[in-house]
Amino acid sequence: MKKYILMTLVSMLTVSSAFAERELSRLQTVETQSCENSELQRTILATADLVMFEEKNLTVLEEGLQITSEQKAAGLHAEVLKTAPRSSVKSYSKTVERAEADAEAGKVGVTAPAKFDIVYVVKDGSGQRKDAGRITVDVTCRVETRTVNGQEKTLHSAQLASFEVKAKGR
Amino acid sequence: MNMNRLISSFLSASFLLSTSFAGPLVNKLGKNPYSAQISAGLESVIGTAKQPVAGTSIAFYETFPSSSYVSLKDVQMVAKSDDSNSVVLVDYVSVPAQSSGAAALGLRMALAPQESRLEASQQLAENGLIKTGDILVSARPLFANSLQYLALQLEATHISMAVIVNENGRKVVYNMDIPMDTEMLSGAKLGFGKSVMDSNHFLSDNRNLMLHVLRPRFESEQQKVNMQKWLERALARAREKKIYPSQISFNSDYNSPMYREKDGKADLSFIADTARLMLGQGLMANQHLQMYCSEFAWTLLSLRNCDPDAKDTVKDLSKGKTPSCISEFYKPMQMFGSAFSSGKAGDEDLYGMTDGIPMLVSQIGGSPQTAMQLFDYALPGVDKEAKGLSNGHKAVASMMAPLIQQANGYFKLTLTRNAPQIDGARAQLNPNSMRNYSPTAFVVHAGMPDSVNGAKVAQKKMDYVVTIKYVPKAKLKDLQSK
Numbered sequence A: 001m002k003k004y005i006l007m008t009l010v011s012m013l014t015v016s017s018a019f020a021e022r023e024l025s026r027l028q029t030v031e032t033q034s035c036e037n038s039e040l041q042r043t044i045l046a047t048a049d050l051v052m053f054e055e056k057n058l059t060v061l062e063e064g065l066q067i068t069s070e071q072k073a074a075g076l077h078a079e080v081l082k083t084a085p086r087s088s089v090k091s092y093s094k095t096v097e098r099a100e101a102d103a104e105a106g107k108v109g110v111t112a113p114a115k116f117d118i119v120y121v122v123k124d125g126s127g128q129r130k131d132a133g134r135i136t137v138d139v140t141c142r143v144e145t146r147t148v149n150g151q152e153k154t155l156h157s158a159q160l161a162s163f164e165v166k167a168k169g170r
Numbered sequence B: 001m002n003m004n005r006l007i008s009s010f011l012s013a014s015f016l017l018s019t020s021f022a023g024p025l026v027n028k029l030g031k032n033p034y035s036a037q038i039s040a041g042l043e044s045v046i047g048t049a050k051q052p053v054a055g056t057s058i059a060f061y062e063t064f065p066s067s068s069y070v071s072l073k074d075v076q077m078v079a080k081s082d083d084s085n086s087v088v089l090v091d092y093v094s095v096p097a098q099s100s101g102a103a104a105l106g107l108r109m110a111l112a113p114q115e116s117r118l119e120a121s122q123q124l125a126e127n128g129l130i131k132t133g134d135i136l137v138s139a140r141p142l143f144a145n146s147l148q149y150l151a152l153q154l155e156a157t158h159i160s161m162a163v164i165v166n167e168n169g170r171k172v173v174y175n176m177d178i179p180m181d182t183e184m185l186s187g188a189k190l191g192f193g194k195s196v197m198d199s200n201h202f203l204s205d206n207r208n209l210m211l212h213v214l215r216p217r218f219e220s221e222q223q224k225v226n227m228q229k230w231l232e233r234a235l236a237r238a239r240e241k242k243i244y245p246s247q248i249s250f251n252s253d254y255n256s257p258m259y260r261e262k263d264g265k266a267d268l269s270f271i272a273d274t275a276r277l278m279l280g281q282g283l284m285a286n287q288h289l290q291m292y293c294s295e296f297a298w299t300l301l302s303l304r305n306c307d308p309d310a311k312d313t314v315k316d317l318s319k320g321k322t323p324s325c326i327s328e329f330y331k332p333m334q335m336f337g338s339a340f341s342s343g344k345a346g347d348e349d350l351y352g353m354t355d356g357i358p359m360l361v362s363q364i365g366g367s368p369q370t371a372m373q374l375f376d377y378a379l380p381g382v383d384k385e386a387k388g389l390s391n392g393h394k395a396v397a398s399m400m401a402p403l404i405q406q407a408n409g410y411f412k413l414t415l416t417r418n419a420p421q422i423d424g425a426r427a428q429l430n431p432n433s434m435r436n437y438s439p440t441a442f443v444v445h446a447g448m449p450d451s452v453n454g455a456k457v458a459q460k461k462m463d464y465v466v467t468i469k470y471v472p473k474a475k476l477k478d479l480q481s482k
Helices: A002-023 A037-051 A061-065 A071-075 A088-104 B003-019 B033-044 B117-124 B148-152 B222-240 B269-278 B295-301 B311-318 B356-362 B370-378 B390-414 B419-432 B439-445 B475-482
Strands: A031-032 A077-085 A116-123 A129-148 A153-168 B025-030 B049-051 B055-057 B087-095 B105-113 B135-139 B156-168 B170-176 B210-216 B248-250 B258-263 B265-267 B289-290 B462-471
Touching: A037 A077, A037 A116, A037 A129, A037 A153, A037 B475, A061 A077, A061 B390, A061 B419, A088 A116, A088 A153, A116 B049, A153 B117, A153 B210, A153 B248, A153 B356, B025 B475, B033 B462, B033 B475, B049 B419, B055 B087, B055 B419, B087 B475, B105 B117, B105 B222, B117 B170, B117 B462, B135 B439, B135 B462, B148 B370, B148 B390, B156 B258, B156 B295, B170 B222, B222 B269, B269 B289, B269 B295, B289 B295, B289 B419, B295 B439, B295 B475, B356 B370, B356 B390, B356 B439, B370 B390, B390 B419
Parallel strands: B025 B087, B105 B462, B248 B289
Antiparallel strands: A031 A153, A077 A116, A116 A129, A129 A153, B049 B055, B087 B105, B135 B156, B135 B210, B156 B170, B210 B462, B258 B265
């Protein structure tokens, strides 16, 4: 029973966060295994899916591309192809060690933002390519120690700090 | 009259003209011949449901105890006005007091013309209804009686801070937020960094938005002066677009504040870093700051004792020290407080973030049966359709339903006044979540009673001022002029 109530409360806080996200559904958090570049890149694709969170039947990306509801209903849509790190990722890497150390010291460790490109294409209902471009995202990695089920654990998460949609054909 | 006196007299006249231009606030507070129509009008825009004790009314968990309303004695108001831009103040009672000396639950509404947000912002500032440092809570009234977890949050979803600025001889209220982005800060009328509560956040879902104005309890005039300086610097930094999101960005995980305690001591270095950013210095204690909306407000309020122009403060900050003037605005809150068991008025954890529903109910002076009815009303065990809420959130709410029933049980347990049992439950529950300062935490502070058993509640750091609702001018005309 006690465990159940504990679960309730922990979930309540999480739900509180979830609702707050509705205010800014473009800004999302994804749990990661570490702050390594490769791990971030792996989760960027997941983040891209979250960025394109369904809202008013149009994804955020589609809204950024000025795709209308009518066009979407007719089959026009965006697809994410791949992610690519930008040069700033090198300077980001230099901040990972200190973020880990801050977390060990009981603080919240946050890295400087890393910039990635998410490459996408726009296709019509028949699969024909209509447009292409990239979304540039700034992602930070957050490291913290939390008590989970009575045990201290180091947790990592990637947070989307900002994004910008750049359509090639526009 | 010599030339100097002429110029002086001209300048005085110009100043008077420019400062007396703001429209008046129309006072329809208290009972008046239009009370019934006013209530009906409010209910039509905010939404109602059949509530125990009160009948059909606005949900009690989005209101405040009448005893928590701050005095408006220094606010300039008139009885009526022909100015179609006038903001009208009215009272609304959701749940009447159930016994002598108890509080009613309700709202003090400021009905503002939605077509004239800039003029409304000028009125609210010039007439003294909103002051620098006030907290603006975005609440979503049309989601009342839908998803239970929103009821637990008292419908609070976002927090902005108000900063009153003198521009062109006129006072105006700007909202200051994290994220410092277009969504929050780009005003429809005046542009980026000059949102008079008219950026997309405030406009896009106006039908389902009301803004509770909460006032921090500053202890001195100097604290108010300091807050003015810090908030003006925050506005300036936001307008420069240099610190966001490269040095400070939005934290979407409200369960992970930067505030941490180790061995009972809080690390406040992130507040010092925030001060550095406001002063145009670089970060020193952290590589990057991430905060959610209410965290940013709490952080700025924790600078209230620091004068950004004081040489010692600036020197400490530039040398990487956390100045001694930095102090927590309020102790970040636990989930549940001691108010319903062994708590004393002096406890810094008298109320917790999740105590809002029983805290409100306990102040109306009703019977335990009434309280249970209201708990069941707020947390009925089933969720209803929340039109406009995303599918993802509906899924979360559905998953939460059985868990929220447990909260209902905990609240009913508080009615037993069985202190050892309640304290035992709290002792198990609270250590499993971090201390926090969510948007709801601010609302709970404002709704707390001022005293318990005749003793002042030490924890309380906010008061309730008013709730702003923007409505079409056509709906306000009769209220303004009669």
